[in-house]
Amino acid sequence: MTKNIATSNGTSQEMLLTVPPYSGCHLHVVNPHTGIITLSHYFNLQSPLLDLELTSTLADLRQGRLALLNTYHDATAGLETRARLLLQSHGSWAAPHIRFRDGWAWAWVVGGLTLAEALMTNMDGIYTMTRPLHLQLTLPTHSAERLCSSWPSGGGWEKRHYFCDLYDGYGDLCSCVTPALVPPPPTLKQEWWRENITFIVLAANRPRYLYRLLQQLLTQPGVSPDLVMVSVDGLQEETIRLLELFGLRCFIHTPEGTVTSARISRHLRFALFKALETFEDVDKFIILEEDLILAPDFYSFMQQTSVLLEEEEDSLYGVSAFSHFGSSHTSSDLERLQRVTSFPSCGWMTTRAFLTETLPKWPPAYVTADWDFWMETEVVRGERELVLPEVSRTSHGGVSGSHSGGDLGRWYRDKPLSHLPHTRLNLTAVRRETYEENILEELKRARPLNVSDPFRLVIPINQSAGVWLARVKMNYVEDSSAFRILAQALEVWHADARDHHFGLWRIPYQGVIIFIVGVPYSKYSSLVEGAGQVLHSTPALHAAILNKGLELENMSLEAHQSNDFRHILSLDVEESDEVPD
Incomplete structure (x- = not known):
């Protein structure tokens, strides 16, 4: 991280400071009746969403627990004003005053008084480690009841008593006053319901995320618990006990692979096989990860779009509930769907035939490539595409995860999400022939966009039916540098060239439509020939990005190409398949 340092001549100089590992907040929660730690969690300093994760966790602690929150070296980079004020409202006097490289420890009774608190200010300069902090406290006689006497007897309540005595951070699940019903009461099927669809939930060691997902999933109208299966990667005791409370079908996967991407890939493979074996009469499957947040109309969205996988099985292989290009300035039409060449993510549906x-x-366990990038290749999907919504029906809700930490976590959180219980989708417009006709018609009306300086674009926004066209250099599908520069200028997804339609991106942008065509790769290249200049990736543009304090993530890294996976899987590679230089 960087810090502005005052110099002797009165100027300010930016210095690079090394932040030790495990700098951040450490939370430990203890059951006062048993002395057992019921929750131990580390909140990473590097995450810009530390404050949200911290405050939501504290809100879900059980009343009467003993809690200790402390920082090792520093926590101020991610501890924003909102979090500090909330900590103060819980009884911390020091939270508003913590500064860079101060040490802090606070012990309190959840819902009660502070037991002890200490703040060690760093008086030796920011380049030194914080001095040791010693906190002494006397544990109070526990006054809160160990088990909830107000809960009913029988049923699954004994299991819940046992679970809530061992674990913490589940909010209403363990509330003595307003306990949540687990599983939630069944909901009626709506008029949009078409068929039984199996839910495959992938879980590991984030049970509090899983609890949130299951509560959202099982309260979606028409969802039946007997069609939900959860696959757990490894013998995760807390996760398995949580699933017992819900009474859901559960499978345990023995972890495979030495790196995270391989382990995730093999777990998904295991879960898909189990689903095919277990649900022999089901034709479609929805895959979810434990840290997702579902929109109220998520199941409605999947039920409606399931017909597309039947009618257009030769051109579609799946439906995804998530749009990478969905942002507050690019997404507004809840009814609109689009066809893209991409991989599925954040909640997706496919068919038994495709699986x-x-x-x-x-790929076997020694292959370290991500499964989703592999699925995007023509080796797997052929020429088939994926259906996406303009406005996402899911979002990542986890700060910690293999692909959701740091600034990426904030990007996921800031995306708009459908909030209505049901929206009737425009299925006609996304069918192949109609979709193609509409694309061609809009391209005819498109006016060239001046991209000579992508960071000073002049786009007449909020024009009714305004359509603009930009061309970017793209020799083959992984040749994405020029596209990513323009995408970053438009403040949309720019880490790679995903979610396109045969090399064409259609992006709603503040009331107008912007088409981006990758030439000569796109099949639409000949239709837009001569329509303004072509944006090339140049050293000057890269320098301009850096000067603006921006960064083109992983620009120097080459993405996986189809032939990489062909070689890995020992498939024949035709000379005509080679990617051009």
Whole structure:
């Protein structure tokens, strides 16, 4: 991280400071009746969402627990004003006053008084480590009841008593006053319901995220618990006991692979095989991860779009509930769907036929490539595409995760999400022939956009039916540098060239439509020939990005290409398949 340092001549100089590992907040919660630690969690300093994760966790602690919150070296980078004020409202006097490289420890009774608190200010300069902090306290006689006497007897309540005695951070699940019903009462099928669809939930060691997802999933109208299966990666005791409370079908996967990407890939493969074996009469499957947040109309969205996988099985392989290009300035039409060449993410649906075709080709455990990038390749999907919504129906809700930490976590959180219980989707417009006709018609009306300086674009926004066209250099599908520069200028997804339609991106942008066509790769290149200049990736543009304090993540890294996976899987590679230089 960087810090502005005052110099002897009165100027300010930016210095690079090394932040030790595990700098951040450490929370430990103890059951006063048993002395057992019921929650131990580290909140990473590096995450810009530390304050949200911290405050939501504290709000879900059980009344009467003993809690200790402390910092090792520093926590101020992620501890924003809102979090400090909330900590103060819980009884901390020091939270508003913590500064860079101060040491802090606070012990309190959840819902009660502070037991002890200490703040060690760093008087030796920011380049020194914080001095040791010693906190002494006397534990009070526990006054809160160990088990909730107000809970009913029988049923699953004994299991819940046992679970809540061992674990913490579940809010209403363990509330003695307003306990949540687990599982939630069944909901009626709506008029949009078409068929039984199995839910495959992938879980590991984030049970509090899983609890949130299951509560959201099982309260969606028409969702049946007997069609939900959870696959747990490893013998995760807390996760498994939580699933017992819900009475859901559960499978345990023995972890495979030496790196995270391989382990996730093999876990997904295991779960898909189990789903095919277990639900023999089901044709479609929805895959969810434990840290997702579902929109109220998530299941409605999947039920409606399931017909597309039947009618257009030769051109579509799945439906995803998430749009990478969905942002507050690019997403507004809840009814609109789009067809893209991409991989699924954050909640997706596919068919038994596609899984039966794909699973025998799944990469072995020694392959470290992400499964989703592999699925995007023509080796797997062929020429088939994916259906996405303009406005996402899911979002990442986890700060910690293999692909959701740091600034990426904030990007996920800031995306708009559908909030209505049901929206009737425009299925006609996304069918292949109609979709193609509409694209061609809009391209005819598109006016060239001046991209000579992508960071000073002049786009007449909020024009009714305004359509603009930009061309970017793109020799093949992984040749994404020029596109990513323009995407960053438009403040949309720019880490790679995903979610396009044969090399064409259609982006709603503050009331107008912007088409970006990658030339000569896109099949639409000939239709837009001569329509303004082509944006190239140049050293000057890269320098301009850096001067603006921006960064083109992983620009120097080459993405996986289809032939990489062909070689990995020992498939034949035709000379005509080679990617051009």
